[in-house]
Amino acid sequence: MSKDRYSRQRLFAPIGSSGQVLIGQKHVLILGVGALGTSCAEQLARAGIGKLTLIDRDYVEWSNLQRQQLYSENDASDRLPKVIAAKERLGQINGEVTIEAYVQDAGRETLESLVEEVDVMIDATDNFEARLLMNDISQKYNVPWVYGACVSSHGVSYTILPGENACLRCLLDSVPMGGATCDTVGVISPAVQMVTAHQVADVLKILVGDQQAIHGKFVTFDLWNHRYSSISVKNVKKRDCPSCGNDPTYPSLSMETQTKTAVLCGRDTVQIRPGQMGDRDFEELKERLVDGEVKENPFLLSYDQGAHRLVFFKDGRVLVHGTKDVTEAKSIYQRIVGG
């Protein structure tokens, strides 16, 4: 390795040589490797992070390439799982970083089994169910996490330090349902980059132990209309909060809120999780798939039926493309698999 590799980062006084050593020893978990996740992962790999754990349930599609910076046209053609494509690209960027890739939904069990070795978690998901799960894990295991989200030209970022500032559940009276999504109003890449700039800056502060530099405010911006606000959270930390209050119950952990079906952000797609997860037998499955075109790679099997396309993952999940209707998706799925 060239000694110059991190010289510009070491010259930055708040990091310095000692901070660079710390960064190289740390482990960051990134939940979701879409737009936010690819951007955060690339910045941290270039910064010389010790280890990255990437979790994502999805595969690369053409509509991702406009903003999901680790992916190529080949990845979209091959429908590679995002974490596999991301790991490959990150390995080319910095071969010294250890990368663990998980092609799966981030359920409670997965996160609980991983979190104790992790220094910070980054939210790069697209739904509040996953965020509230991270929020509870963060409080229970005392691991900071950084909320980030964007849509259109807007973005938000908020760093949650357990025991210090208000948690996400304090901020949300109820779990928001719906709202603007990437499929209704789209998103531009600069909004993504602005969110991850805030996320990664705070992650670096945590990793080098400069927690005083973390302002602890909720950042919101609109790049197209040039509006920026930092909002204080000090009035909304709730003593009776079920996640961070005096007597926490961690609702997202105990309820095991794993929905069997979820409408995915950004596309006309429903995800189905079978009751029992596990290795799906593609050979057995192919015998049932007789009215359409089947394409396969080592990670997934895609079945094009005309109006709908089904993508089967090894872990048991199925994506039904071409519908937002959960019932219709279930029925298509059950016709093929349950019958």
Place this chain on the structure above:
Amino acid sequence: MNQVLFFAELREKTGVYKVDVELTGFSVNQVKEWVAKDYSMPKVQDAMVAINEEFALNETIIENGDVIAFIPPVSGG
């Protein structure tokens, strides 16, 4: 007199960014109800409300000169 600001998608839905209106003495919850009705936006109940760049609870009472911002939850990523 007070100022109400709509952020992100709420700005697009209401068609305005800034409204001058007298809200002194009302609670945040009452202001939410007013916005939901006047702008036909039931989703505003999910929004976070900040007063003078500090998040406020539903029962907080608006004072003269307060600037009230409605910030919708953002989920994309």
